[in-house]
Structures are given as structure tokens and as C-alpha cells.
Amino acid sequence: MQILEDNIEPDNLYLLDEPEVSLSPQNQVKLAQKINEMTRYLGIQFIIATHSPFMLGILNAKIYNLDTKEYEVQKWSELQNVKYFYNFFKDREKEFK
Numbered sequence: 001m002q003i004l005e006d007n008i009e010p011d012n013l014y015l016l017d018e019p020e021v022s023l024s025p026q027n028q029v030k031l032a033q034k035i036n037e038m039t040r041y042l043g044i045q046f047i048i049a050t051h052s053p054f055m056l057g058i059l060n061a062k063i064y065n066l067d068t069k070e071y072e073v074q075k076w077s078e079l080q081n082v083k084y085f086y087n088f089f090k091d092r093e094k095e096f097k
Contacts, residue, residue, distance in 0.1 A: 012044055063079070065079060
């Protein structure tokens with residue numbers, strides 16, 4: 001995240017390809033929060049390619065699902081990979097009690 005803070009300039013467009021790679025879920029959430037702050041306060045725009053349900057759930061973003069023919073705009077909770085995570089943990093819910 002320090003790299004973002006040190007290298008990002010206001011009022012620019014940045015392309016990020018899976019910035020969550022090698023980050024823990026907690027740090028993915030922190031990164032998404034930092035990106036939200038930068039867009040809000042610095043006028044920055046990001047185009048981000050990600051598979052992270054943590055990033056998708058936190059970003060205040062328009063999500064284009066590139067797995068559909070029409071590149072549909074979808075809510076993060078409608079995406080197949082997010083549903084997979086949900087079902088995986090839902091099926092194992094008893095293990096968390």
C-alpha cells in the first residue's frame with residue numbers, strides 16, 4: 001500500500017492487474033479502502049482486474065463481469081466466483097461454531 005501512496009498522483013487514471021495477489025484478506029480489505037479514499041479525495045480513477053471477493057465487496061465500483069458475453073455490470077454478490085466462496089463456507093458453517 002505504501003507503493004500506492006508514494007506513486008499515485010491526483011486526477012489520473014491507473015490500471016491495476018490483480019493488486020490483491022500475495023495479500024492476506026485483511027490487507028486486501030485495507031487496500032480496497034485505500035483505493036476508495038483515493039478515488040474520493042484525490043479524483044483518481046482505477047480500472048482493476050481482480051478475482052478477490054474481499055476487494056469486490058469493499059470497492060465502491062461499477063463491476064463489469066468479463067465472464068459474460070455482454071460484459072454485464074453486476075453486483076459483487078452476483079459474480080460466480082463470489083458465490084463459490086459463499087457456498088464453500090456455507091457448506092462448512094458448522095465448523096465455525
